[in-house]
Amino acid sequence: xxxxxHKALAGILEHSNGGSMPQKRSSKRKISxxxxxxxxxxxxxxxxxxxGAYYAIVAAKKHNKKIEIETAETIAKGIKKxxxxxxxxxxxxxxQPLTGGTAEKHDAFYKPSSNANGIENLTAAELxxxxxxxxxxxxxxxxxxxAARGYTVWDPxxxxxxLEVETGKTLYIPAVFISYTGECLGYKAPxxxxxxxxxxxATDVYHYFDDTVQSVIPTLGCExxxxxxxxxxxxxxxxxxxxxRTLFGRKSAKGQELDDxxxxxxxxxxxxxxxxxxxxxxKLGIPVLTRHNEVAPSQFEFAPMYEELNVxxxxxxxxxxxxxxxxxxxxxxxxxxxxxxxxxxxxxxHNNWSMATDTGINLLSTGNQPGNNLPxxxxxxxxxxxxxxxxxxxxxxxxxxxxxxxxxANEAPPAIISVFTGSEMAKLLDEFEKTGLNPNAPEGNxxxxxxxxxxxxxxxxxTDRNRTSPFPFIGNRFEFRAAGSTQNCSLPMMTLxxxxxxxxxxxKKSVDAKIAEGTDKVAAITEVLQGYIRESxxxxxxxxxxxxxxxxxxxxxxxxxxxxxxxxLDALITDQAKSLFERNNVLSRRELVAxxxxxxxxxxxxxxxEACLVKELALTxxxxxxxxxxxxxxxxxxxxxxxxxxxxCKDVKNQIEEIHSHTHAIRESIAQMDxxxxxxxxxxxTSDEAKMLNxxxxxxxxxxxEHADSLEVLVDxxxxxxxxxxxxxxxx
Numbered sequence: 001x002x003x004x005x006h007k008a009l010a011g012i013l014e015h016s017n018g019g020s021m022p023q024k025r026s027s028k029r030k031i032s033x034x035x036x037x038x039x040x041x042x043x044x045x046x047x048x049x050x051x052g053a054y055y056a057i058v059a060a061k062k063h064n065k066k067i068e069i070e071t072a073e074t075i076a077k078g079i080k081k082x083x084x085x086x087x088x089x090x091x092x093x094x095x096q097p098l099t100g101g102t103a104e105k106h107d108a109f110y111k112p113s114s115n116a117n118g119i120e121n122l123t124a125a126e127l128x129x130x131x132x133x134x135x136x137x138x139x140x141x142x143x144x145x146x147a148a149r150g151y152t153v154w155d156p157x158x159x160x161x162x163l164e165v166e167t168g169k170t171l172y173i174p175a176v177f178i179s180y181t182g183e184c185l186g187y188k189a190p191x192x193x194x195x196x197x198x199x200x201x202a203t204d205v206y207h208y209f210d211d212t213v214q215s216v217i218p219t220l221g222c223e224x225x226x227x228x229x230x231x232x233x234x235x236x237x238x239x240x241x242x243x244x245r246t247l248f249g250r251k252s253a254k255g256q257e258l259d260d261x262x263x264x265x266x267x268x269x270x271x272x273x274x275x276x277x278x279x280x281x282x283k284l285g286i287p288v289l290t291r292h293n294e295v296a297p298s299q300f301e302f303a304p305m306y307e308e309l310n311v312x313x314x315x316x317x318x319x320x321x322x323x324x325x326x327x328x329x330x331x332x333x334x335x336x337x338x339x340x341x342x343x344x345x346x347x348x349x350h351n352n353w354s355m356a357t358d359t360g361i362n363l364l365s366t367g368n369q370p371g372n373n374l375p376x377x378x379x380x381x382x383x384x385x386x387x388x389x390x391x392x393x394x395x396x397x398x399x400x401x402x403x404x405x406x407x408x409a410n411e412a413p414p415a416i417i418s419v420f421t422g423s424e425m426a427k428l429l430d431e432f433e434k435t436g437l438n439p440n441a442p443e444g445n446x447x448x449x450x451x452x453x454x455x456x457x458x459x460x461x462x463t464d465r466n467r468t469s470p471f472p473f474i475g476n477r478f479e480f481r482a483a484g485s486t487q488n489c490s491l492p493m494m495t496l497x498x499x500x501x502x503x504x505x506x507x508k509k510s511v512d513a514k515i516a517e518g519t520d521k522v523a524a525i526t527e528v529l530q531g532y533i534r535e536s537x538x539x540x541x542x543x544x545x546x547x548x549x550x551x552x553x554x555x556x557x558x559x560x561x562x563x564x565x566x567x568x569l570d571a572l573i574t575d576q577a578k579s580l581f582e583r584n585n586v587l588s589r590r591e592l593v594a595x596x597x598x599x600x601x602x603x604x605x606x607x608x609x610e611a612c613l614v615k616e617l618a619l620t621x622x623x624x625x626x627x628x629x630x631x632x633x634x635x636x637x638x639x640x641x642x643x644x645x646x647x648x649c650k651d652v653k654n655q656i657e658e659i660h661s662h663t664h665a666i667r668e669s670i671a672q673m674d675x676x677x678x679x680x681x682x683x684x685x686t687s688d689e690a691k692m693l694n695x696x697x698x699x700x701x702x703x704x705x706e707h708a709d710s711l712e713v714l715v716d717x718x719x720x721x722x723x724x725x726x727x728x729x730x731x732x
Contacts (some may be wrong), residue, residue, distance in 0.1 A: 005723050008232030012731055035216055038086070040079055048078035060675035062155045062215065062358070063644045064196060067156055072124035079160055080109060080122035083171040086162050091122060091171040092454045093130045093152035096187040097137040100488050100683050102317050105176075106170055127173065128154045134179055138601060140594025142183050149180040155188060162283050165325075174314055183591055187490035188310075190587050194497035195309055201504035202355050202363065202379070208511070208521060209375045215358045218497055219477075221306035222316040225347035225485050226323065226326075227335035228270060229341045230731060233723045234333035239613055243606070244337035244402070244486070247614050247701065248622065250709040251343045252725040255297065262295045269730040270300065273330045277302075286315045296344040297729040304478065306352060306477075309497075316349075338484040339405035341725065342705070346406035347485035351492060354477035355379065365476045371428050378507075378525060381429070383478065384419050385532040386503035387471060388539040390495075390573035391417040392560050394471075395482075397495035399565040399599065401606045403484035408546075408563065413470035413482045415563045416554045418541040420469035426542055433533040436526045463689050468545030484531040491595075498586045507532075565603050568691035569644025572596045600686045607693045608623045611677065614701055615670050621721045622708045623663050629715045630659055657715050662707040669707070675698035 036043075045054050053074040059065035067075070085089065092104040107130075109120040134143040134150025143150060152175040160173045177186030184190050195218060202216035234240050239247040256262075266274065274291050281288045287305040294301045307315065323334045339346040355363040364380065367373040387394060395417050398407075408414040421429065433440055466472045470482035483492050507528060514524035538557040543550060554561060562568040571577060573596050581587040586596070633656050640648040676696040683689040712720060 004236045005233075005721060005727075006370055008230065008236045008723065009727060009731070011232045012230050022053075022401055030280055033288075034279060034282045036283070038162040038164070038283040039285040040082055041285060044082060045078070048082045050074055050078075053078065057156050069124055069128075070192070072128055075156075076122045076124045076127040079127065079171065079173075080120070083122075083162060083169075084109065084120060086169060087164075088162050088169040088171045090168070091126075091173060093132075093175040093306050093665060094318060095132075095152045095153070095175045095177040096488060096490065097177055097185060098140070098187070098595065099138060100486065101139070102604070103132065103319060104172070105130070130175070132177075134177075134185055137177075137185060138598045139179070139185055140597035140601075142179055142181075142185060142591070142594045147180065150177065150185055151178050151180070155192070155310075157192070158311050159203070159285065161318075163284075183594075184587065187488050187494075188314075190498075190581075190591070191313065191490040191494045192310060193586045194494040196367065197501040197586060198355070198497040198504070199503040201508070203357075205378065205382075205504050205508055206357060206363070206375065208378075208525060210357075210359075213357045213359055213361075216355050216363065217358075218309040218469055218493075219306045219354050219356055219362075220309040220312035220489065221304055221352040221477075222312060222489055223301060223303040223348075223350040223352070223609045224316065225294055225299065225301045225349070227296070227347065228273070228327060228332050229298055229335065229728050231328070231331045231333050233295065233731070234730055235272045236723050237728070239617060239630070239722075240333075240335065240340070243272040243610050244335060245340045245405075246342065246725075246728075247610060248705055248708045248712075248722060249342060249725045249728075250712040252297075252729060254726070254730070255310075256295050256344055259295065260300070261297050266291070266293060266300075267334070268700070269330065273327055273332055274300075274302070276329065277319075277323060277326045278624050280326060281319055284315075284318060284322075286319055288319070290308045294345065294347075294585050296341065299345060299347065306354070309353075309493060316489055325375055338400070338402035338486060339409070341729065344408060344729075346402075346412060348406065348412055348481060349483045349485050349487055349489065351480040351489055352474075352477050353480060353493065353496060362476055364473075364478065368443045369430060369441050370425075371438040374437060374522065374525065375438075377432060378529060380425070381432075381529045381532050381536075381699070382503050382507050384421075384539060385507075385536045386499040387417065387419055388536040389503065390499040390576075391539060392562075392568075392574075393499065393577050393580065394492070394495055395560065396563060396568050396571040396577075397492040398480075398482045398484060398487065399497070399557040399568045399658060400484050400487065401565055401603055401610075402486055403482075404564050407482060413468060414545050414550070414561070415568070416551070416559050416561045417470055417539070417544070418545065418554070418559065419539050420472035420542055421540055422466070422473060422542065425473060428539070429533055429540075432526075433530050436530070437522075466542070466545070469541070470545070494586065498581055498584050502580055502584055564694050566600060566687065566694045569596055569599055569603075569687075569690075572599075596688055600690045603690045604686060604693060607690075607698055609698055610701065611673065611693070614704055615673070617722070618666050618670060618708060622711060623666060625719045625721050626659050626663050626711050626715050630656055633659075655714070659711065662711050662714070665707045666704055669700050670706045673697055673704070676700070 045057060053071055056067050056071045060067055090106040090108050094104050097103050109122060109697055111121050130152045132150055132152060133148050135145045135148035155174045156174055158174040160171060162169050176189040176192065178189060179185050197413045198218055199216050203213060206213050206216060237246065239245065249685060278288050287307065288302055289305050290303040292301055306312065320336065321633060327334045347533065363375065366376055395415065406412045472479050472481065480492060480496065483489065510528045511524045515521055529580060538559065541550065551561060573593055578589045578592055581592050582589055633652050637649055637652045637656065640652060679696060680689055680692055683692055712724065
């Protein structure tokens, strides 16, 4: 195996000397010319659909109207003609099962017929519904092997698109995934239900301020962090290939300590990849606007402009697939894992979330006079109240074995859910609690006068940024920073939508009750909100979320600090959580429990895979490398002994013994880990298995790793088989 590492390093050297590196992109078109060219968007629909079919999709998007089968037949013909005009030969329903990724099954437009040449066709039935095997996807018991039927059903609110590869083009039709009995087997359907719930609740509340607004939609912008490394080095690391993270690897002499990578010059090879990724994304209507180096070496980020939440989530899932495909063309590999490298910053997916009316008003925009902006204050306080009541459920929505390594690791928010308001908003809440609206509140954002020649004044935002908070307010949106980089955003966003919708419904009932008793509308709204501020203060924290003091303070406030997935997930199956999702028609109790079981099962499978690989790499890569080097040292020892060099013999003997102490400790720890793993047979549920793995097996990973990483600096570099951190992170 050592030769694989050395061949990979030699291959990189060949690339850097002008070998088989991809050529620079030849496209010189403007973004405005590229954007959306492979999307069946509203402008394209006008060209390919009848007026009635076009407005049927508009009604579905804006007013949740169902599309009739006759209209769907017309739409199917229009989509098929467009796709074939674009060169597509196949189509697929594109859906999001509970694996966390996406799924697709391609069918040809071509249909055999009595005509020798056959025909190309897409019927309404094929557009609307397809049938994958539901028992082959995780379902948490909703489907079994002998009850395999499931359906994918077209989502007309997310546009169809064409993906092109060298061998052809395929039409992708976004779809929900349901069982034969109608239960949700994927992530999209509950997300759509939660969007409907929050849209209705937020619209009803906004009618206090403007009854001409017809709808409110949640919006989202997903910032995506990731690592990128050379393909040869990736393939020489079985742990990266199978688990997405390095199970072994000693910290490089240089890491991220100098902060010189953050916002630094993007390496040319990476920028070529980014250029191609952006072009493919823009063709698909994904508004990728920002790219930069992140804090850790070889870590990067891109960020799109916000979109309607359902489309934004589809775009994030799509772009994650694109990243892997485009990277391969550049002999690179993407690492999406939340913590691929021990001791370095991990990767998150910052969910920038807000709500907007159909008239274009952002409900979380503070306006020119925040202290006198009752609509903004209403939604702002209700969101804080919703988090306060349901913090444990929100924490459960961002669980996962990868995120367990990241949360609270001094580059990500802690596992304690809290809300950052910023000093100005904290002052606003304090004043509103005491006196209500302030007609004399200051207007506009203050200027920061800079004592620097020729440099203009800076405009201050009404909040600072707090990267240590899981849920900070940053001026016109909340940023849910705790989500992991591999996650499907549907789960945390569905959870957030549902709890905020539930809270807004309760708020409206309370206000309406006061109005019915004769209280003035503004006074009624103010009184209810003032009560919410008093009840929600414990969830607000504007300090350093990394500090030990905050952990102690959070405990005093009664805020949970659940650091591992198997225990955090328990919040999903409480009566409170079941009732929350059920009464808002997002998930039935059975569907929620199924998701709990699936997430526990995913944890079991991933940790079991890591346990097997820790053992395999230790016994087949690390210990053999150490023994090979010991053999060389033994030969050296005998030579020194023959020469009568006692001091040299002693030095070599100490080195041999030191290596042996680590290899022996590794074998002992593996035996103990295996023994702990045997106890899994006594577990009666997947949840028990997950907790057993977490408590009894997983702790040995760090013990074994500590000894293996010590060997990395004791064994001759030519004997070491796994690419080292300095090679993975710093070779471009």
